[in-house]
Amino acid sequence: MRSASQDFVSLFDADTRAAISSGLCIQCRGAKLLCGKARCPILVRWDSMMKTAPMIDRVDLDGSSPPAVFVGRFGYPKVFVGPLVPPVHGDTQILDAPEEWVGHSIEDIVRFRSTLVRGMHRVHVRDVDRGGRIVDLTRELALGTLPADVEVGFDRKPRGRVVLDDNVQPFGPSAPLRRFDLGTLHVDQHLDRATSDTDLRAKDAVLDLYGRGLPVSKIQRAFSVGAFDRFLVVMVPRPWRYELIEAWYPNTLWNPLGREVVMFGDHEGFEGRTTYASIGGCYYAARLAIGESLERERRQAATVILRETHPGYIMPVGVWNVREHVRAALRQPPRLFSSMKETVDHLRTRLDIPMERYVGMSEVLQHVIHQRTFDDYAAN
Incomplete structure (x- = not known):
């Protein structure tokens, strides 16, 4: 049985946990900003986590995916893939649309991303075609252009750290995926054609889609299956x-x-x-x-x-x-x-x-x- 404090500490990487355990954060408590930053990153993450936690405290989840998918890199060539699902319905496109984030605060962006729960299903990158129904639906979701209703079942309640990386937008909590059901999906015809054409090289497909005005984030999503x-x-x-x-x-x-x-x-x-x-x-x-x-x-x-x-x-x-x-x-x-x-x-x-x-x-x-x-x- 994990305590709430253990769950909170798991949000951070080893270096941050070491800083917390050193006692500096206890002296500061987000008020003195002893780490030298303009705002306490712990409080920023904690605030986002607390707003999302009550809505994902269960093993079954449904919501409108922006649409968005997750393709991991750790453990390569066996990596985790799956849908990104918020615990809300409606127009959720902003949660996975970097083109629309200019002008939003860092707190807004962390909130957007921490709302998305990662469903984790391991697959071998050289054997994706035999990855099963979850992989097939994940690939289908990656081609979507409008929010789609998704239902997922997890092996346990979602938890884990908010992943922050300078090369990718932040990711929120995760859990092993047991079940994945996808509702009606609006698929971009150009993306669909590009990914189904076995004679089209990926480089040429990317250039063609970009030339047609598709947002870079949508191309990245399909082919991955600042205010200060x-x-x-x-x-x-x-x-x-x-x-x-x-x-x-x-x-x-x-x-x-x-x-x-x-x-x-x-x-x-x-x-x-x-x-x-x-x-x-x-x-x-x-x-x-x-x-x-x-x-x-x-x-x-x-x-x-x-x-x-x-x-x-x-x-x-x-x-x-x-x-x-x-x-x-x-x-x-x-x-x-x-x-x-x-x-x-x-x-x-x-x-x-x-x-x-x-x-x-x-x-x-x-x-x-x-x-x-x-x-x-x-x-x-």
Whole structure:
């Protein structure tokens, strides 16, 4: 028999449990913020868990899936898959629609995700076709476009930690899946065709679906079967170059105990990259948004994204945050400048960190500032 305190502690990973057991959290109790964060992440998670717990305190659950599915990675090649089910009915699309999360608080996003209960059914990735009815229905649910009524039965009551990872949106409680029934499902015809065409390569299918305007999150879901950020995008009419520079203030997710702003980034030239970006998936999420914009304009550019993350970003919510905020930035009317000096002078008014620090570590900014073009000579 597990106590309530044991269930609460199970919400956190080993490092967090060690911090709790050290006594620091007892001294603080969410009031003094001794961990250096702007808000207590324990209270944020606890609040979300307490709102959901009474509704999932049973082994049978029914609700409207956004639709959403879970495909795990631990234990590969034998991984857990299953539906994500909230204990509520109606329009639940917001719970699994990162494209709609821009402007919502971190508390909102954690609440969205902690409402979704993960049904866990283990399957071998090389033998999915023989995974049984639960796997078949999970794959079908992944193709849905509107909320679908779902009934599930678990081997035990759902419990477990709210999973927080910087590369994926948060996940909520889970339980081994015993039964899975799916109601009427509205399936996107393009997704259905793409996944059933055995002659179509996955790469080509993804590009086709993306070209048809399907949200990235829906494509990811089918093929997987920020409010505290400031993003400034600089585009210079030069051959393709791309760079993302991030600046994390003290008391933020990846700089919780620091006294100084920490900056890091990565870049690529016209030939692209041959190695994985050191700053991870956010590099590629932002690059997608840039590529979309340039494709629409039928242009290429040397592009630098400057991201300042201020106190308040206390837990990861996934690379969608970067992708959607860069998209949002690019939807704004651009400011046009006739020289890099004017551009840099304007950036000084929009950023808290001195531009000298950005220029000092930016390969692309240094290139466009110091590399003269034929137009420069013609102007003289």
